[in-house]
Amino acid sequence: MASYSTNEFRNGLKIMIDGEPCAIIENEFVKPGKGQAFNRVKIRNLLNGKVVERTFKSGESVEAADVIDLDLQYLYNDGEFWFFMDPNTFDQVSADKNAVGDNAKWLIEQDICQVTLWNGNPIAVTPPNHVVLEVVDTDPGLKGDTSSGGSKPATLNTGAVVNVPLFVQIGEKIKVNTRTGEYVSRVKE
16 A cells, blocks of 8 residues: 655645545644654545544655545436446446535536545545536615625525625526635626
């Protein structure tokens, strides 16, 4: 099994901690005036999403996590599982609610998503950075409501609710940032 030394640590690196796959979120190298240098690392458990802080002595080795990130096409949801397909081999993978989590509201059929597999099972699903969704419900924006740009909540066709500018109407397509859940722009067809 491959392993990483602390001098190879970087954000996004996937390592095994206590038998579970984790991803490094932050890595800080600390060299105190007295004593041995160390790395203060924030890691996210890929199975349950918990974030913990650990310290590793300089030169210590950590086992690499046997995880694979694949770009798969989202097919459909049967109510319990979300199905993805590899566009090259046509192999299908099903992910449960734990793997998809809050990202379910950004999944659109036919979109390419990043699926993280551990021991052949999906443990995380990451949608594209930006998605185009249709506004299905929002209050009408009245002229003169605000002196400077205001916003209103809008429900999208996937069920997600985002704040949009007052000029956005029902039936319009908008671009949304899936990382922050914020409105980016209107999309012209």
